[in-house]
Amino acid sequence: MIEYIHGQLTELTPALAVVEAAGVGYALNISLNTYTAIQGKKEVKLLVHESLQTGGRDDNFTLYGFATRQERELYRMLISVSGVGANTARMMLSSITPAELCDAIASGNEKLIKGVKGIGLKTAQRIIVDLKDKIAASGIADELHVASGRNESPTVNNAVKDEAVAALTMLGFSPAPSAKVVVAILTEQPDLAVEMVVKEALKRIK
Numbered sequence: 001m002i003e004y005i006h007g008q009l010t011e012l013t014p015a016l017a018v019v020e021a022a023g024v025g026y027a028l029n030i031s032l033n034t035y036t037a038i039q040g041k042k043e044v045k046l047l048v049h050e051s052l053q054t055g056g057r058d059d060n061f062t063l064y065g066f067a068t069r070q071e072r073e074l075y076r077m078l079i080s081v082s083g084v085g086a087n088t089a090r091m092m093l094s095s096i097t098p099a100e101l102c103d104a105i106a107s108g109n110e111k112l113i114k115g116v117k118g119i120g121l122k123t124a125q126r127i128i129v130d131l132k133d134k135i136a137a138s139g140i141a142d143e144l145h146v147a148s149g150r151n152e153s154p155t156v157n158n159a160v161k162d163e164a165v166a167a168l169t170m171l172g173f174s175p176a177p178s179a180k181v182v183v184a185i186l187t188e189q190p191d192l193a194v195e196m197v198v199k200e201a202l203k204r205i206k
Contacts, residue, residue, distance in 0.1 A: 001050065002048045002050055002063070003047070003048060004045055004046060004048055005019050005026050005028070005045070005048055005065070006019075006044070006045040007020050007022070007026075008021075008042060009038060009041055009042060009043065009044045012035070012038070012039065013035075013163055014164065014167035014194055014198050015029065015030065015166070015167040015170040016028070016029060017034070017035075017038065017044070017046065017065055019044060019046060019065070027063065028046055028063045028064060029062060029063065029170075030046075030064070030066070030090075031066075031071070031075075031090050031093035032093070032095075032195040032198055032199055033094070033098060034065060034067040034068075035195050036195050037067035037068070039195075044067075046065035046067065047065065047066045047067075047068070047069055047072045048064065048065060048066075049064040049066070049076060050062075051063075051064065051086050064086070064090070070098060070140045070143050073140055074098050074101065074102070074135075075089050075090070077135065077138075078093075078127070078131070080130070081123075081126055081127050081131065082130075083122075083123045087171065088119065090171070091117055091118060091171060091202065092113075092116050092119070094171070094198065094202065095116045095117070095199060095203070096112065096116070097144075098140075099141070099144040100112070101113075102135055102140065103141070104128075105127060105132055106132060106135060106136065106141060108128050108132070110124045110125060110128065113127055113128070115203065116202070117202050160192075160194045161183065161186060161197075163194045164182045164194050164197040164198050165179045165182055167194075168182070168198060168202075168205070173205055177205060178201065181201045182197055185197050
């Protein structure tokens with residue numbers, strides 16, 4: 001079992017990081033929160049969650065990377081809930097911060113959780129019921145609040161539109177509608193950082 005990967009960050013998009021360690025390049029699916037934490041770094045250490053899906057024509061082995069232990073722990077809690085798959089959990093951690101998600105679960109804020117693309121009312125209620133006590137017992141909410149006061153919006157480069165659309169496509173959305181929404185957001189806020197563009201697009205895509 002892989003606990004973490006420590007090495008050179010060779011490629012980075014808002015949805016995927018490639019880390020080279022001992023001559024091997026590992027592709028890890030990441031959330032926008034992790035993207036923000038590692039952007040601009042040459043060397044990173046990502047905590048790993050391994051996912052193996054069997055059945056069908058081919059088995060599928062996927063690595064998910066997290067900048068903090070707290071985010072990985074929260075991710076694992078989310079995928080333990082019936083109806084919340086790997087991509088849905090990553091979507092949740094890309095739409096709102098781990099600290100905000102912990103607060104929403106603790107306070108029973110169905111509206112905030114239901115606002116994440118792909119989450120219905122019943123699933124939001126199930127997340128709250130299943131995880132409220134677990135999050136309180138784990139103590140990760142307090143740990144997350146200590147680190148949540150930073151503002152890490154990087155400078156937007158000329159490739160922000162393509163990066164945002166690529167990230168949305170990897171999250172399962174069609175490129176054309178994604179591009180339309182991204183262009184609209186950048187027209188309104190041309191200096192918005194790419195991860196913020198993706199986060200806003202997740203709220204708007206129908």
